Amino acid sequence: MPKSLIILFILIVVLSAGMRAQSSVDFYYQKGNEYYLEENYAEAIRQYEAVISNGYESSELYYNLGNAYYRTGQLGKAILYYERALKQGPKDKNIRFNLRLANLRVKDRIDIPREFFIFRWNRNLVRLLSMNAWGWIMTLFFLMASVLLAVRLIINIGIFRRPARIVSTILFICAAMILCPLIQRYQMERSYSYGIILQSSTKSLAAPQEGSTELFIVHEGTKVQVLDRDGDWSKVELIDGKQGWILSSELEII
Amino acid sequence: MLLVQTNLLLAKDISVSASVDRNSIHLDDVITFSVKIEGTRDFPAVPSPQSDGFVIISGPSQSSNIQIINGKMSASKTIQWRLAPTKTGKQEIKPISVKYRRKNYRTKAVTVTVSDRKTTTPAPRTGKIPTPQAQAPRRVESGKYNIFLKANVSKHTLYKGEELIVSFDLYFQNVRNFATQKLPDARGFWTEQFPEKRNPTIASVVMNGIAYKRATLRRLALFPTTTGDLMIDPMVINCEVVVPGKRRRSVFDDFFDDPFFRDPFFSSTKTVEVRSEPVSVHVRELPVVGKPAGFSGAVGNFVIESIIDTLQTKQDQALTLRYKISGSGNINAVKLAPLKLPANVEIFEPKIERTINNKGKSIRGSVSYEYVLIPRSSGRLRIPSLNYVYFDPVVKRYHSSDAAGFNIDVKPLDQALVAHNAGFSKEEVSLLGSDIRFIIRDNPNWQRLGTTVFTRFWFWFINILALFIITGSILFRWWVDKLETNSLFARKRRALSGALTILKNVEKDIAGNELDDVCNKLDRGLMGFISDRSGLPSSGIGPKEIHRALIDNNVDIVLVESVDKLLRELEQYRFLPGELTDKDYRRLLDITSEIIGELSKVI
Numbered sequence: 001m002p003k004s005l006i007i008l009f010i011l012i013v014v015l016s017a018g019m020r021a022q023s024s025v026d027f028y029y030q031k032g033n034e035y036y037l038e039e040n041y042a043e044a045i046r047q048y049e050a051v052i053s054n055g056y057e058s059s060e061l062y063y064n065l066g067n068a069y070y071r072t073g074q075l076g077k078a079i080l081y082y083e084r085a086l087k088q089g090p091k092d093k094n095i096r097f098n099l100r101l102a103n104l105r106v107k108d109r110i111d112i113p114r115e116f117f118i119f120r121w122n123r124n125l126v127r128l129l130s131m132n133a134w135g136w137i138m139t140l141f142f143l144m145a146s147v148l149l150a151v152r153l154i155i156n157i158g159i160f161r162r163p164a165r166i167v168s169t170i171l172f173i174c175a176a177m178i179l180c181p182l183i184q185r186y187q188m189e190r191s192y193s194y195g196i197i198l199q200s201s202t203k204s205l206a207a208p209q210e211g212s213t214e215l216f217i218v219h220e221g222t223k224v225q226v227l228d229r230d231g232d233w234s235k236v237e238l239i240d241g242k243q244g245w246i247l248s249s250e251l252e253i254i
Numbered sequence: 255m256l257l258v259q260t261n262l263l264l265a266k267d268i269s270v271s272a273s274v275d276r277n278s279i280h281l282d283d284v285i286t287f288s289v290k291i292e293g294t295r296d297f298p299a300v301p302s303p304q305s306d307g308f309v310i311i312s313g314p315s316q317s318s319n320i321q322i323i324n325g326k327m328s329a330s331k332t333i334q335w336r337l338a339p340t341k342t343g344k345q346e347i348k349p350i351s352v353k354y355r356r357k358n359y360r361t362k363a364v365t366v367t368v369s370d371r372k373t374t375t376p377a378p379r380t381g382k383i384p385t386p387q388a389q390a391p392r393r394v395e396s397g398k399y400n401i402f403l404k405a406n407v408s409k410h411t412l413y414k415g416e417e418l419i420v421s422f423d424l425y426f427q428n429v430r431n432f433a434t435q436k437l438p439d440a441r442g443f444w445t446e447q448f449p450e451k452r453n454p455t456i457a458s459v460v461m462n463g464i465a466y467k468r469a470t471l472r473r474l475a476l477f478p479t480t481t482g483d484l485m486i487d488p489m490v491i492n493c494e495v496v497v498p499g500k501r502r503r504s505v506f507d508d509f510f511d512d513p514f515f516r517d518p519f520f521s522s523t524k525t526v527e528v529r530s531e532p533v534s535v536h537v538r539e540l541p542v543v544g545k546p547a548g549f550s551g552a553v554g555n556f557v558i559e560s561i562i563d564t565l566q567t568k569q570d571q572a573l574t575l576r577y578k579i580s581g582s583g584n585i586n587a588v589k590l591a592p593l594k595l596p597a598n599v600e601i602f603e604p605k606i607e608r609t610i611n612n613k614g615k616s617i618r619g620s621v622s623y624e625y626v627l628i629p630r631s632s633g634r635l636r637i638p639s640l641n642y643v644y645f646d647p648v649v650k651r652y653h654s655s656d657a658a659g660f661n662i663d664v665k666p667l668d669q670a671l672v673a674h675n676a677g678f679s680k681e682e683v684s685l686l687g688s689d690i691r692f693i694i695r696d697n698p699n700w701q702r703l704g705t706t707v708f709t710r711f712w713f714w715f716i717n718i719l720a721l722f723i724i725t726g727s728i729l730f731r732w733w734v735d736k737l738e739t740n741s742l743f744a745r746k747r748r749a750l751s752g753a754l755t756i757l758k759n760v761e762k763d764i765a766g767n768e769l770d771d772v773c774n775k776l777d778r779g780l781m782g783f784i785s786d787r788s789g790l791p792s793s794g795i796g797p798k799e800i801h802r803a804l805i806d807n808n809v810d811i812v813l814v815e816s817v818d819k820l821l822r823e824l825e826q827y828r829f830l831p832g833e834l835t836d837k838d839y840r841r842l843l844d845i846t847s848e849i850i851g852e853l854s855k856v857i
Contacts, residue, residue, distance in 0.1 A: 026697045033695050051700075058698035067693050094691045104686050105597045109630055135707030139716050146720035150727035156734075190706070199355065200296055249356065 025056045032064065041071040059089035063098070070102055076198040076220040076252075078102050083196065083223070083254045087189055090127050107201075107219035108238075126184045134182040138175050145171030195236070195251035197222045202251075204244030208233030215244040224251060268293040270352050272303075272361035280369050282435050282490075284311065284338050289350050289361065292330040295603045298354040300333050307345025307368065308337040311437075312445045315586060318606050329603060336445075338437065339368040399495045400464060401426040403471075405438070405486060405530040413538050415553030415584045416647040417616055418443075418476040422489045422530055425459070425466040430523055431494040432471065438530070439487040442480045442537075444586050446610060446617045448473035475617040477553075477584040478537040488529040495526045540645050544652050548591060552644040554583010560640060560657035568665045569632045577657055579642055580620035585610055588621045590642070595627065597686055599635060602626040631683045632666035742789050749786030753779045753850050757843065764839050772839050776846045777824040780817070783850055787857040797821045807857045813849070820845055 032047030048065045051057075062085035070078035082099035089095055115123075129137070145168045152164035188194075200220050206213040208230040216238075218224065224236035227243065234248040268291065275286040285308075289300050297318070302310060313335030339345060347364040401424070408419040424432065437447075454469040471491065478484060540553070561576040579588050585608060593601055602625065610619040629635050639659035646653050707713050737744045756779030763772055785795050788803035797818060804814045824842065827834055834842075 025700055036693055055703050056700040057703050058700055060694040060698035064693040067690055070690055098690045101690055104682055132707040139713055143716055143720045146723040150723045153727040153731040
């Protein structure tokens with residue numbers, strides 16, 4: 001009896017602490033919204049960032065933060081947070097719209113090389129859902145396939161056997177196929193390979209050292225892929241394939 | 255310009271250098287100190303030079319330069335101050351530290367040798383009264399020679415930034431030469447000098463009954479940069495005064511009084527130091543009432559005009575927009591606010607040129623801002639008119655001058671190029687005119703930072719459960735199929751349960767006192783168990799076959815002997831049921847159960 005009481009007490013403490021944290025996060029979020037409505041964007045940013053410093057995130061938070069930064073003219077930060085919002089809510093039309101608008105204001109207008117259609121389809125497919133969504137869908141398919149297989153094997157009724165085998169096979173194939181975009185999405189999000197330039201303009205050098213040949217200049221808000229790191233330097237690639245070294249402090253990983 | 259010190263610092267992407275126009279000067283000279291930044295278009299702020307041996311008398315003035323050669327852009331900016339020395343000796347201008355992208359760039363210190371005015375030859379800065387040059391004389395006091403220097407100011411009360419003309423007039427009777435020793439320190443003013451006349455105009459004036467000659471030696475335009483009572487320090491000059499030769503009075507005096515003999519040829523000269531009196535002026539703050547928001551501090555009378563090189567261009571093709579602000583007043587304070595144009599126009603850092611004309615009665619000049627613009631989309635580009643605000647101290651009001659706006663027709667690129675064009679599509683251009691969508695106000699579903707589906711318990715639980723379900727159901731089907739198809743396997747798997755069922759029935763029989771068939775059932779149960787487990791035929795099996803089977807299965811000999819003994823006993827009592835009591839039957843049951851239990855572990 002005392003043991004169960006202790007467990008109950010711990011459960012109550014843990015749950016109430018979690019609820020308290022959530023309510024304070026909601027408070028910061030709503031305060032941020034109020035400041036945004038009052039056009040006090042700097043304070044709105046402070047409140048929204050307080051949510052992050054409390055250890056919570058959401059696509060809505062990142063979206064609002066992006067808006068606040070956009071209003072203060074910090075294009076790089078705005079695009080950074082829109083991109084983070086898009087990671088969690090890739091289907092959200094508002095995020096996509098604001099990100100597109102912000103990207104139009106980026107000085108670098110980079111020619112995007114035409115991509116082979118299969119790669120383009122694959123990229124669009126991977127970006128269709130968030131990593132979590134892909135993960136849960138795969139889990140659902142896998143569980144359904146497993147249960148159907150188990151029912152077929154255990155009950156093994158003649159009339160049920162064939163359709164159960166076909167459906168479970170299809171479900172297994174679906175789960176395996178979903179694993180591909182899931183892994184790609186994981187690599188995309190968790191390999192920390194994409195960043196946004198935050199400086200108004202940054203020189204890209206041929207080697208990770210001061211004084212090496214200047215290759216090109218990238219401007220605030222440009223999205224780059226980080227290929228390598230060497231001390232304070234990051235090797236980046238633009239979407240048109242240009243590569244160069246820039247200071248890591250001049251970009252932030254999405 | 256003589257480059258005294260140049261320091262190319264740290265990174266080649268940005269270089270900061272400091273220089274002076276001369277590194278050897280006299281105490282009454284003024285030098286130009288320049289800091290040049292190259293290699294970037296967003297120029298960092300540059301602090302004022304610090305030195306114990308110099309004071310800033312004007313500046314900073316800035317000029318920037320952008321060049322695009324073969325598509326590669328280079329930009330530089332030069333900031334200049336005019337410095338006057340305050341003491342002689344080797345004077346050091348401390349290094350300038352510039353912060354650029356979290357890095358500090360330092361120039362080297364610049365050393366200037368300042369020599370005493372006594373040892374200098376004043377010729378380069380000497381105004382000459384039109385008399386023959388005499389040998390350099392000794393310096394004497396000025397009072398008794400009826401010579402004084404007067405500083406005249408155009409006004410005693412003025413606004414901050416308003417022009418103040420200060421002229422230094424020398425009143426004298428017999429001065430052959432003069433040399434400027436020290437220009438007035440005008441702290442709190444930006445100073446512009448009017449050109450010095452080689453031969454100043456001399457006028458005759460009478461003051462307090464004494465006839466003087468008056469020559470304006472120097473004119474300065476001062477623009478106060480602060481408010482309050484400001485002091486213009488004395489100007490110091492050395493004059494060569496002609497002193498007639500002293501002789502005893504004689505009958506020849508009248509003869510020698512002839513103007514011919516007053517000629518300096520018959521006289522000696524002395525050097526006299528002459529100082530002007532310091533002058534105080536009161537500087538007022540500009541009126542707050544009516545001060546427009548875009549006022550940059552320009553005081554005077556200015557006109558702005560705008561010039562564009564073309565009204566028709568192509569997308570991605572550069573065009574030049576130039577604003578020129580000209581007029582009289584504190585040109586140094588004239589600056590334009592950053593240009594605001596639609597986002598589809600790329601604006602480069604302007605090239606700023608400042609020209610000052612000091613030839614007239616007041617300081618005039620112009621500042622031009624030359625912007626390079628690149629429209630990134632086709633269509634009509636509207637450059638709005640620009641309103642430049644200044645304060646007119648004559649009418650004591652803020653005025654403004656307008657530069658015309660332009661409508662530029664930006665043609666699209668050739669169709670062939672559009673496919674790979676970096677500009678905006680029509681849809682994007684229309685999108686640029688819209689605003690971002692509003693924030694989301696409902697509380698979201700929060701998730702802990704860094705959590706993904708892969709860090710969730712339920713994700714792994716469900717997937718591992720699914721794996722167990724698959725494995726379990728496959729094993730189950732394999733088990734069932736083997737039981738159905740392999741009789742030996744089926745007998746082996748069912749042997750124990752069959753034996754236990756028999757033992758349960760025997761126990762019931764003993765409890766119900768139905769003892770006739772007990773030994774027979776125990777014998778059948780034990781032999782059936784062993785033959786099922788050993789794969790022996792289910793009929794026609796005797797103790798010998800059982801013994802052999804147990805030996806073949808490597809069963810412990812003691813256990814084999816126990817089995818043999820039990821089988822013999824059961825065989826014996828099967829046909830003598832009346833000789834045994836309940837206890838005996840129970841003992842046989844226990845032994846059989848025990849042996850089956852032991853055997854189930856080894857076969």
